[in-house]
Amino acid sequence: QSVLTQPPSVSGAPGQTVTVSCTGSSSNIGAGYDVHWYQQLPGTAPKLLIYGNNNRPSGVPDRFSGSKSGSSASLAITGLQAEDEADYYCQSYDSSLSGSRVFGGGTKLTVL
Amino acid sequence: QVQLQQWGAGLLKPSETLSLKCAVYGGSFSGYYWSWIRQPPGKGLEWIGEINHSGSTNYNPSLKSRVTISVDTSKDQFSLKLRSVTAADTAVYYCARVQLWFGAQDWYFDLWGRGTLVTVSS
Numbered sequence: 001q002s003v004l005t006q007p008p009s010v011s012g013a014p015g016q017t018v019t020v021s022c023t024g025s026s027s028n029i030g031a032g033y034d035v036h037w038y039q040q041l042p043g044t045a046p047k048l049l050i051y052g053n054n055n056r057p058s059g060v061p062d063r064f065s066g067s068k069s070g071s072s073a074s075l076a077i078t079g080l081q082a083e084d085e086a087d088y089y090c091q092s093y094d095s096s097l098s099g100s101r102v103f104g105g106g107t108k109l110t111v112l
Numbered sequence: 113q114v115q116l117q118q119w120g121a122g123l124l125k126p127s128e129t130l131s132l133k134c135a136v137y138g139g140s141f142s143g144y145y146w147s148w149i150r151q152p153p154g155k156g157l158e159w160i161g162e163i164n165h166s167g168s169t170n171y172n173p174s175l176k177s178r179v180t181i182s183v184d185t186s187k188d189q190f191s192l193k194l195r196s197v198t199a200a201d202t203a204v205y206y207c208a209r210v211q212l213w214f215g216a217q218d219w220y221f222d223l224w225g226r227g228t229l230v231t232v233s234s
Contacts, residue, residue, distance in 0.1 A: 002156060034213065036220040038157075045206055045224040046157065052213055057222065089157055093217035098173040101147075101159040101219070 003028060003094050004104035011110040012080045020075040020107045022090030028102060030071030033093040037066055037075045040087040040106075049088070050075060077109070085111045114139030116225035118207045120192075124232045130194040134207030134225055141165055141188040145210035147221060148181060148192045150203040158203075162210050163190055197232045204229050 005023040012018040022035060029035055037050035048057050050066035053073065063078045073092075077084055090104040120132030134146070147162035161171035163181045171179055180193045194201060209223040 033215075034218040034220075038221070045227050046221075047224070048220065048222045051211070051220045051222070052218070091157075091220060095217070098176075099217070100172050100174075101162075103157040103159065106156045 002105040003096075003102045004090055004092060006088075006090060006104040006107045008105070009108045009110065011112055012077075013112045014080050014082065016080050017076060017078045018080060018109065019077075020088050020090075020109070022073045022075070022092075022104050024071045024073075024092060024094075026071065027096040028071075028092050028094040029068065029073060031095055033095075035066065035068050035073035036091045037064075038089045038091065040089065042086070046089060080111055082111050085109055114209070114223055116207050116209065116223060118205075118225040118228050120205075120228055120230070122229055122231060124197050124230065126198050126232060126234055127196055128232075130192070130197050130201065130205075130230055130232075132192045132205055132207070132228055132230070134190055134192075136188040136190075136209075141185065144212070145170075145219065146183070146190045147208045147210050149206045149208055149221065149224075150201075151206070151227075152200075152203040160192065160194075160205075199232050202230065202232045 038046040039049045040046040053068040054066045094102045115137045118134040142165040145162045145164045148160040163169045178195045183190045204227040206227045207225040208221040211222040
């Protein structure tokens with residue numbers, strides 16, 4: 001059971017826009033901690049996609065964007081492409097117990 | 113460009129100690145924290161812990177009693193030891209670079225190793 005809740009799957013047709021949600025609580029996202037997003041293509045290591053809620057590392061297309069509000073965050077992917085089919089994970093910090101970096105359970109994006 | 117190369121034993125018996133190493137090539141070692149993250153087959157990511165060049169560590173409270181992360185600055189390497197493994201520790205283990213960002217709670221992982229599959233089976 002992940003501290004950050006993501007939908008198990010989302011899907012969309014090429015060219016469409018999809019969003020992936022990441023819902024937390026007052027001990028993590030709601031406490032003001034930043035949210036980061038990773039993309040994991042099949043059989044590969046995760047790759048940083050968004051950092052600090054809404055910043056893209058160089059080389060990440062501007063089709064990917066992040067936002068945060070209250071205890072939740074979202075990743076939006078516009079102009080869906082077949083190569084976007086992957087697992088997406090959010091990450092933040094949770095201050096409960098002794099504190100820990102935490103991930104969402106992951107969301108599988110299927111491009112129809 | 114910076115690369116992380118990791119290695120270690122891939123098959124363990126229950127109660128043994130998992131031992132993995134990660135070497136940093138092509139960039140600064142001392143300016144970052146370095147982390148271990150694992151992913152059980154078909155499941156999500158779990159942060160294990162992190163260390164800096166001075167040996168300062170932070171651990172996941174759920175694993176803290178069994179984990180030791182250490183550093184060898186002479187080789188730009190850091191290591192993971194996980195004691196008393198069980199089948200539940202079967203996972204792909206990743207080493208990663210921690211990018212410092214505003215408060216310590218806001219750090220993130222900007223560079224990942226390829227991963228090492230560790231299987232625990234009798």
